[in-house]
Amino acid sequence: MPTYKITVNGKPQSIDVASDTPLLWVLRDHLNLVGTKFGCGIAQCGACTVHIDGNAVRSCSLPISSIEEKEITTIEGLSENGDHPVQLAWKEVDVPQCGYCQAGQIMTATAFLSRNPNPDEMEIKSAMHGNICRCAAYTRIHKAVALAASKSSSSKS
Amino acid sequence: MSTSKIAFNRRDFIRTSSLVGGGILIGFNLFTACKPKIKPPVDISKLNFNDFNAFIKIADNGMVTIFAPNPEIGQGVKTAMPMLIAEELDVAWKNVYVQQGILDTENYTRQLAGGSQSIRLGWEPLRHTGATARQMLVNAAAARWGVDPSTCTTSEGVITNGKGETLGYGDVVRDASFLEVPEKVTLKNHKDFKIIGTDAPNVDLDKIVTGKPLFGLDYKVDGMVYAAVVRPPAFGQKLASFDDTEARAMPGVIDVITIGEKARALTSGESNNWTVALANSDKVVVIAKTTWEAMKAKEAIKANWIEETPLESTEYQDQQLLGLLDGNKFETLRKDGDINSAFSQADMILERTYESPFLPHNCMEPMNYFANVTSEKIHLVGPVQTPEFAATAVAGMLGRDVKDVHLEMTRMGGGFGRRLYGDFVYEAAEISNVIKKPVKLIYTREDDMTAGTYRPAIKYRIKAAVKDGEVTAYHLKEAAINGNMYGLIPNFFPAGAIANYQVDVANYKSNITTGAWRAPYTNFLAFAEQSFFDELAETMEVDPIQLRIDLLQNVKGTTDERIEYSPERLENVINVAVEKSGWGRKGAGTYQGFAAYYCHNSHVAEVADVEIENGIPVVKKVTCVVDCGVVVNPLGAINQIEGGVIDGVGHAMYGDLEFSDGIPNSNNYDSYRLIRMREVPVVETHMIESDIAPTGLGEPTLPPAGAAVANALKAATGNRFTAQPFLKFPELMNVSEKTIKG
Numbered sequence: 092m093p094t095y096k097i098t099v100n101g102k103p104q105s106i107d108v109a110s111d112t113p114l115l116w117v118l119r120d121h122l123n124l125v126g127t128k129f130g131c132g133i134a135q136c137g138a139c140t141v142h143i144d145g146n147a148v149r150s151c152s153l154p155i156s157s158i159e160e161k162e163i164t165t166i167e168g169l170s171e172n173g174d175h176p177v178q179l180a181w182k183e184v185d186v187p188q189c190g191y192c193q194a195g196q197i198m199t200a201t202a203f204l205s206r207n208p209n210p211d212e213m214e215i216k217s218a219m220h221g222n223i224c225r226c227a228a229y230t231r232i233h234k235a236v237a238l239a240a241s242k243s244s245s246s247k248s
Numbered sequence: 249m250s251t252s253k254i255a256f257n258r259r260d261f262i263r264t265s266s267l268v269g270g271g272i273l274i275g276f277n278l279f280t281a282c283k284p285k286i287k288p289p290v291d292i293s294k295l296n297f298n299d300f301n302a303f304i305k306i307a308d309n310g311m312v313t314i315f316a317p318n319p320e321i322g323q324g325v326k327t328a329m330p331m332l333i334a335e336e337l338d339v340a341w342k343n344v345y346v347q348q349g350i351l352d353t354e355n356y357t358r359q360l361a362g363g364s365q366s367i368r369l370g371w372e373p374l375r376h377t378g379a380t381a382r383q384m385l386v387n388a389a390a391a392r393w394g395v396d397p398s399t400c401t402t403s404e405g406v407i408t409n410g411k412g413e414t415l416g417y418g419d420v421v422r423d424a425s426f427l428e429v430p431e432k433v434t435l436k437n438h439k440d441f442k443i444i445g446t447d448a449p450n451v452d453l454d455k456i457v458t459g460k461p462l463f464g465l466d467y468k469v470d471g472m473v474y475a476a477v478v479r480p481p482a483f484g485q486k487l488a489s490f491d492d493t494e495a496r497a498m499p500g501v502i503d504v505i506t507i508g509e510k511a512r513a514l515t516s517g518e519s520n521n522w523t524v525a526l527a528n529s530d531k532v533v534v535i536a537k538t539t540w541e542a543m544k545a546k547e548a549i550k551a552n553w554i555e556e557t558p559l560e561s562t563e564y565q566d567q568q569l570l571g572l573l574d575g576n577k578f579e580t581l582r583k584d585g586d587i588n589s590a591f592s593q594a595d596m597i598l599e600r601t602y603e604s605p606f607l608p609h610n611c612m613e614p615m616n617y618f619a620n621v622t623s624e625k626i627h628l629v630g631p632v633q634t635p636e637f638a639a640t641a642v643a644g645m646l647g648r649d650v651k652d653v654h655l656e657m658t659r660m661g662g663g664f665g666r667r668l669y670g671d672f673v674y675e676a677a678e679i680s681n682v683i684k685k686p687v688k689l690i691y692t693r694e695d696d697m698t699a700g701t702y703r704p705a706i707k708y709r710i711k712a713a714v715k716d717g718e719v720t721a722y723h724l725k726e727a728a729i730n731g732n733m734y735g736l737i738p739n740f741f742p743a744g745a746i747a748n749y750q751v752d753v754a755n756y757k758s759n760i761t762t763g764a765w766r767a768p769y770t771n772f773l774a775f776a777e778q779s780f781f782d783e784l785a786e787t788m789e790v791d792p793i794q795l796r797i798d799l800l801q802n803v804k805g806t807t808d809e810r811i812e813y814s815p816e817r818l819e820n821v822i823n824v825a826v827e828k829s830g831w832g833r834k835g836a837g838t839y840q841g842f843a844a845y846y847c848h849n850s851h852v853a854e855v856a857d858v859e860i861e862n863g864i865p866v867v868k869k870v871t872c873v874v875d876c877g878v879v880v881n882p883l884g885a886i887n888q889i890e891g892g893v894i895d896g897v898g899h900a901m902y903g904d905l906e907f908s909d910g911i912p913n914s915n916n917y918d919s920y921r922l923i924r925m926r927e928v929p930v931v932e933t934h935m936i937e938s939d940i941a942p943t944g945l946g947e948p949t950l951p952p953a954g955a956a957v958a959n960a961l962k963a964a965t966g967n968r969f970t971a972q973p974f975l976k977f978p979e980l981m982n983v984s985e986k987t988i989k990g
Contacts, residue, residue, distance in 0.1 A: 092499065109499055109541075116540040120474075125466040126459015128661070129539075130612055131693040135917035138612060166459030173458040181457045185449040185883050188891055190456035191463060191612040191661030219925040223917065225612045225662050227894035228887060229928040 095155050099124065100168025110156040115139045117155050118165060126166035126194045130223070137222030140195040141165050147202035166194035169201060177201045180239035188226035196222045200236045209244050212237075274304045274381050304333060304381055310405050310418030312337065313345045326659075327451045328880045329370050335443040336378030336435060339417070340404040346451045367880060368849055368943045379433040387430065388423035389415045438878065438939050447883035452659060464630035464658040465616050465690070472618070472686040473502055475679050476542035478532040478549045479699050482910030483760040484559045486529040490551040495534055498548060500541030505682050506530045511674040514645045528556060533679055539690055557759045559910030562705075565729065566603075568756050569707045572727035573601065578752035581738035582810075585748035587713075590721035594713035598787050602710070602776035603971040606905040607703040607765055608912075610922060613661020614696040619676035620686035621646065626653045626677065627686070631660035631667055638670040642677045665764035669701045694915040702905060703765030704729035704758075708776035712784055713748070719784070719799065721748040724777070726769075728755045730762045733769040739810040740770070740846055741818065742777075745799040760907065766895065767947040770847040774951030775900065775958065775972065778843035782959045783968065792959075793826060793842055813846035820936065821853040821873045828934050829855035829871035839865070841960025843952035849943035850876040854893065856929070856956035858964045865964040865981060867897055867957055869930040872949055877940040888945040890931040896953025898923025904973045921975075 092107045099122060106121050113132075118124040118141070127150055130138030134149035141150045142164040169175045177200050187193045196219065203210070203218040210218065215236045224232060305313040314330040330346045382402060389407040390397035392415070399410040405417045438444075455462050480486060492504040508530035532549050536542035591597060617630040619642075626648060632638050635655050643650040660667055676689040691699070706728040713721035722742055726732055732753035743749055765771060785792035800822075803815035822844050825831070834840060837859055844853040857869040870893050879885050902921040906913045914920035958969045967980040975981065 108538075111544075112538075112540050116538060120538040120540070123468070124459070125461050125468075128463075128612070129465065129614065129690075131917050132543075133693070133916055133918060136612070136693075166457075169458075173454060178457045182449065182453050185447075185453065185887065187450055187453065187456045188887055189612065189660060189662045190450070190452060193456050194459045197457060216926045216928075221924075223612065223922050223924060225610055225664075225895075225922065227891040227898065227923065227928070229894060229923075229925050230890045230931055231887065233925065233928075 093156075095158070097155070097158055097163060098160075099163045100165060101162075106155065108155055110154060112155045114141070114150040114153045114155055114158060114163070118150065118163075124165050124167050128191055128194060130192065130195070135223075136192070136195075137199055138192050138195040140198040140222070142198060142202055145202060145205060147199045164198075166198060169197070175201060176243050177204065177235070177239045180235040180242065184231045184235040184238060186228055186231040186235050188228050192222060192224050196224065196232055200232075200239065204236070204240055204243070208240060210236075210240055215240075274306075274377070274384075304337070304377065306381070306385075306417055306421045308418050308421060310339075310416045311343055311345065312339050312405075312417075313347055315347050327448050327884055328367055329374055330451075331443050331448055331880055332367075332370060332374035333378040335441055336375045337382050338378075338402040338404065338442075341443050341446075341448060343405060367945075368941070371878075371941045375435055376433065379435055380430060383430045383433045384424045384427050385417050385420055387427055388420040391427075392420065392423065444878065444880050445882065448881050449883060462659040463613050463661050464618065465613055465661070467618050467629050467658060467688070469618075469620070469686050472688055473535050473537060473683070474539045474542040475676070475687050475689045476534050476536070476539075476546040476692070477507075477675060477689065477695065478534070478546055478551055479695065480529045480553050481698070482553070482555075482559050483758075483907070484555055484557040484910045485553040486556040487532065488552040488554045490532050490549055492532070492534075492549055494550070495545040495548040498536075498541065498545040500537040501534060501545045502537065503535040503683060504545075504549070505533050505535065505679070507533055507675060507678040507682065510645045510678045510681070511671070514641055514674060529553075531675070533675075535679070535683055535685075535687070539688075542690070543692055560758055560760060561908050561910075562605075562906040565705055565758065565907070569603075569705065569727040569729070570601075572754040572756065573707055573709045573725055575754070578725065578754045579732070581733070581751045581753055582743060583750045584743075584746075585721075587721045587723050587748045587750045590713045590715070590748040591711070591723075594715050594720060596714045596787065597711065598714075598780075598784055599709065599711040600780055600783055600970060602708045602772075602779060604703075604706050604772040604775070605903065605972065606705050606760070606762075606907070606912075607899060607903045608697045608700045608905050608914075608920070609662070609664040609666035609702075609765060610697065610920070611660070611662035611664060611666055614693055615666070615672040615691040616689060617672045617676035618686065618688050619673070619680040621677060621680040621684070624652070627656075628653060628673060628677065629656040629658060630673070630676075631658050631663075632670055632673055633660070633663050633665075633667040634670060638673040641670055642673060645674060646677060646681055664766045665703075665768065666701060669763055671699075671701070693917070697905075697915050697920065698912045700912075701761045701763035703768075703771065704731070704760075704762035706769070706772050708773065710776060710780045712746075712780070714784075714788055717788065717790075719746050719788075719795075722746045722750075724751045726751070726753040726773075728753070728769075729758045729760070731755055733773065736810060736812050737769055737773065737847075739808075739812065741803075741813055742799055744803040744806050744808055744811045745815075746802070759910070766892075767847060767951050770845070770947075770951045771896075771899075772951075772954075772972070774843065774845040774847070775954040778845060778952060778955030779958050779968070779970065782842070782955075782962065793822060793831070796844060797822060812849070814851065817851045817875045817936075818844060818846055818853075821851050821875050824934060824936065825853035825855050825871060825873040828873060828932065829857070831855060838868075839960050839964035841956045841958065841963060843955035843959065845948070845952040845955075847951055848946075848948045850874060850945065850948035852948050852952055854949070854952045854956040856897075856953070856960040858957070858960040860964060863982060865961055867901075867927075867929045867960070869932065870897065870953065870956065871932045871934070873934045873936070874945070874949060875936040875938060876945055876948070877938050877942040879935050879938075880942055882935070885935065885945050886933050889933045889935075889949045892945070892947065892949030893931045893953050894923060894928055896950040897929060897957055898927070900954030900957055900972050901927070901975055902973050904976060 128138040130136035134152040139151040620627040639653040738751040800815040
């Protein structure tokens with residue numbers, strides 16, 4: 092089996108897996124980073140969202156062989172102490188019900204806000220449309236994204 | 249203050265013991281709290297300390313740990329149930345640590361999440377337990393001071409005597425652990441609540457937002473292998489033969505085995521209760537070193553299937569159900585007066601048929617389970633809503649003593665009824681029993697959607713008679729698959745409101761497995777009934793809301809004990825919904841629809857606002873008014889209410905699982921549509937302030953949502969939707985075919 096060298100949350104890792112192994116299962120089974128969730132396996136639900144070079148991607152459909160030198164960030168590496176503004180907003184709003192999809196929601200929201208720090212309502216809705224929340228905690232997901240945006244923009248001004 | 253009404257001997261309800269290393273452990277029984285309508289055991293004295301399933305631990309430093317007994321599926325009981333204990337214990341919520349209880353034979357009794365009953369049934373015993381613990385601590389402090397306990401007060405974990413001296417709970421726990429359990433305790437007045445009624449965030453919030461292992465899928469032990477299961481593609485098929493040559497040669501594959509015999513023995517003789525999906529067939533299991541290797545090798549299994557029972561398609565099922573509605577093979581669940589004579593004397597008769605599809609549960613965390621069966625022990629870990637049932641069933645299935653079973657519950661990535669069924673637990677246990685290794689069984693999304701225990705397709709036919717402007721008869725007929733409405737559902741509104749009233753049910757047995765789905769039966773019955781009342785009002789040329797209110801007057805003062813809903817509380821939520829939604833006062837361009845419903849012991853009214861955007865009706869807002877008695881945790885309650893409403897709107901609009909020759913037509917989210925962010929309406933929630941004992945919120949806001957939307961769509965388009973999902977009927981929406989695929 093080939094060996095792949097990847098960087099996850101700033102740490103270099105060396106993995107021996109088949110070339111078609113999705114990043115999701117490398118993270119979960121090989122690196123014990125289980126915060127990234129399996130939902131559908133076909134990039135339709137967003138539960139497995141991670142960042143690659145700061146962009147939100149669906150790790151369930153991304154073969155390990157396609158990653159090369161890029162920087163991978165998972166929910167575990169988003170912040171040192173769980174204090175990323177989006178994580179703080181998620182806590183302030185008390186978003187989760189079952190909580191299973193929330194890591195993916197947070198990873199989508201953080202990548203989106205880093206590109207668009209002052210989104211309007213429709214931009215938030217469109218950005219988060221790809222992430223399913225089966226408990227339908229959508230109202231609070233929207234509220235938390237808007238809150239994180241307003242906090243980071245007010246701290247800059 | 250009120251005296252607690254625990255119906256059985258308090259000494260046997262609560263036991264205490266001192267802990268090695270200091271502190272006190274208080275054990276109590278929650279069988280009443282966790283199973284709807286269950287009677288306490290006849291001889292409670294035969295229970296011993298080990299039978300207690302819930303515990304409060306108070307450490308020497310005063311920190312309180314509450315072992316939350318009920319499985320958490322996202323409905324918030326892991327937060328709300330401990331709040332009830334902490335309130336009466338009189339400790340600061342910030343000093344309380346909540347831990348998921350473990351189910352094993354050492355501390356074992358009923359634990360179940362289902363039917364929105366956890367808070368309703370736990371209200372008395374949980375507060376009673378907290379109050380008992382508090383009283384023992386007070387008694388210990390009073391003894392040390394040599395004062396009468398009644399002169400002592402408590403606040404946030406500190407006991408104060410008449411002289412103003414104080415002792416912390418931690419200072420007296422050791423003394424308290426040697427005291428008798430008090431015979432009498434008093435509960436707080438509602439106005440003195442400090443924790444109940446305040447916002448408590450989800451207790452697992454930190455772990456959720458940082459991705460800590462919490463869920464069944466996250467559980468791992470050394471030496472664990474992974475299993476993926478090949479099940480028959482069609483309901484009605486059975487494994488004939490298979491070729492695993494290619495799969496065995498694939499990387500990471502450890503073994504290929506078959507299972508099924510033991511689970512079959514478990515369910516033989518039972519109809520579709522506690523069913524095992526596709527149980528009649530053997531299943532092929534690939535065991536591999538990693539999840540991906542197991543999933544991939546599963547695809548390489550070449551299996552041949554034979555038809556054991558007829559393969560059903562949606563058209564066939566529709567014909568069967570319509571045939572039942574047209575036929576006369578009904579069981580009568582409630583009969584008041586004489587509907588036939590009322591129909592024969594009627595000025596006007598309205599009859600309508602309402603139709604719903606099968607629905608999969610689609611929990612975001614696919615079914616999965618860990619099992620490690622050894623000669624000493626059966627270790628089970630994972631997300632299941634019925635841990636006690638699963639433990640007993642696995643022991644029976646493997647011919648073992650239930651005392652060998654050690655079951656740990658994990659947080660669950662959604663339940664919605666799917667995890668009431670333990671089919672995945674039995675599969676995992678049977679696999680581990682064969683391979684003699686710790687194993688994690690994991691469903692792909694396709695497995696999860698195609699081997700379900702679905703909400704069955706149901707059709708309702710409702711017929712009403714009107715004479716002299718009054719509704720004189722109401723006849724509800726249900727044709728369903730594998731079972732019918734149960735419990736008190738036939739006695740929900742409008743039972744008691746119409747003199748001649750009858751509920752008839754019929755079903756046919758399908759080989760497609762079905763089961764409870766969030767708000768069983770009422771999730772669609774509410775749509776049928778609340779759509780029908782709008783149609784009836786239109787035919788009678790009366791105001792639809794006034795019609796409902798007029799009917800409720802007939803129920804006031806009823807002595808019929810089967811009538812569980814309160815006409816006063818239902819009328820109140822209707823009136824508040826009218827006021828808060830701006831009913832009838834909205835400007836042009838907003839079309840409103842109304843629905844009110846009682847189920848799961850809570851009263852709910854909803855108003856949907858629809859607007860036309862680009863020629864398409866869009867649900868913009870739902871105003872939801874809920875009377876669920878005392879609101880224990882408003883922050884969690886609003887989350888449940890909003891989620892229930894949006895879930896109800898989403899499934900009414902999009903939810904659809906059809907079958908072709910026994911095979912579900914959808915198997916993943918590219919072919920099955922769930923509501924997503926852009927389609928979500930604003931939900932405005934109003935909760936009725938109340939001193940009445942609380943009732944659940946996991947389910948009751950979902951059922952009326954579909955009807956409120958259908959009634960609003962009628963206002964917007966002039967078209968009546970009598971079948972779900974609504975987007976299946978683009979001609980009624982005036983939208984093009986293209987839009988449906990979304």
